[in-house]
Amino acid sequence: MNTETKLLSDTAHQVFGALTDGADAWQQIEVMGLTRIGIPEHLGGSGGTTDQARIVLRAAAYHAARIPLAETLWLAAPILADARMPIPDGPLTIANATGGDLRVHASRDGSSLRLDGTLNRVPWARRATRIVIATDERVCLIEPNTCTITEGENLAGEPRDDIRLDGVTIDTDDVGTLPYRLNLRSRGALARSIQISGAAQRALDHSVEYAGQRTQFGRPIAQFQAVQQHLAQIAGEATILDVSVASATRKAAERPDGSPAIAAARINACRGAGVVAELAHQIHGAIGTTHEHQLRLATTRLWSWREEFGNETEWSRTLGNTATGADDPWHFITAL
Structure with a gap:
């Protein structure tokens, strides 16, 4: 991550972390230009790249911001710009x-x-x-x-x-x-996959924190091998999600109608969302399901977002049908 990208990520996390669920929440981020990143300035955007838009969207999902950022930043505004319409x-x-x-x-x-x-x-x-x-x-x-x-x-x-x-x-x-x-289904699937990557990272951070604080038999549960294995698996899934959506974002920027890489990222996101949510709740036990605990903000979004714009089964079928129609299916899959 270069200096400019890290600065954007840090800024986005700072803004969304402090964002309140009030009427002025949207104005707070709009005035900073965070709702139009990735859209050229001459088309009404804030400039920047699609990958920078991904970073902002992921940060909003990490903090469970209750705003339609994916719908505005990733879907509606870029499509209006492509149609040369005012945003x-x-x-x-x-x-x-x-x-x-x-x-x-x-x-x-x-x-x-x-x-x-x-x-x-x-x-x-x-x-x-x-x-x-x-x-x-x-x-x-x-x-x-x-x-x-x-x-x-x-x-x-x-x-x-x-x-x-x-x-x-x-x-x-x-x-x-x-x-x-x-192909709005493809665009929407990538948006939800990016959001899943942010929510998965938040579930991991909650789990690491809780495992370090909760004691059992006189020691933190993070010292138990079973819990360590759960944390390692969640961390692995979170990394896979980040890598796959970053790759899909770069390839989708070259093909606005969608890319097989989006299908691959979507399959990983839907599968990983279920694994992360299940293991995070196993680590937390009953407290993770309560209304007062912040884990539910991540896991309910993981479960919800994996069902929107096509689930794992639908996208697996899409990717499989595309691969079988390729001249070299093996090269097609390994090149994603």
Whole structure:
């Protein structure tokens, strides 16, 4: 990690570690430019690289920040920039209209579009200032107050809302076209995998701290071989997660439509999330499941995020099908 990257990581951890769950939480990070890293300045971003955006997103996940940073920083804002559309201020979210029942109708004069249909489990819809609706090549911006939002949440208590569109009309100025075929499932899977890497590291740190403090038979439980093995396995999984998502991020930056490396990172993330959560709770015992203990903030997110944008089984099937279609499957797999 070079000096600039370390400074960014330290700053992000300091900011998200002190962030409170108040109304001004988003403004605190937005004014610092942390919500648009990785987007060129001439397109409305803060500059920097995609890998730097990964570092910021991982830090937010480590501290269990209750903000739609993945949806804004990693999904909505970059897609709007790619479509050469202005990026609105405030938290954003994105909904995938591909494969759903959303219907798009153009007006007769061609100056507006009408949207009808339902979009399910949209992250943070109730908190977003604008909602981005994405299809394969088209991006639409809508106001949350123009649709009906039914609130829901995932296991970690993060908003996952249903959106009902009944004849919502948007001006063509709020519609853009992407220069590529969007694979939102792939982008979202990488975002959640990055978040899992942050939450896994937090679960490891909680476990190391607790094992050093909790005593049994007159000595810290960290001195017992079984606990040491659990800690070593969690540390190994956390390292695998960091390496795989970092590699996938670099390769995805070269291919905005997605990369097989994302599938590999996603498989590791989903598998590793389960292992880390299970072993961390074994180390903590019953106290780790209580509302008062911070471990639950990491593990409930691990369980939730591994089920979003495709789970381990779905991505294993995707990667397997891609590999069998390659000219040299062995080279395909080992080159990831």
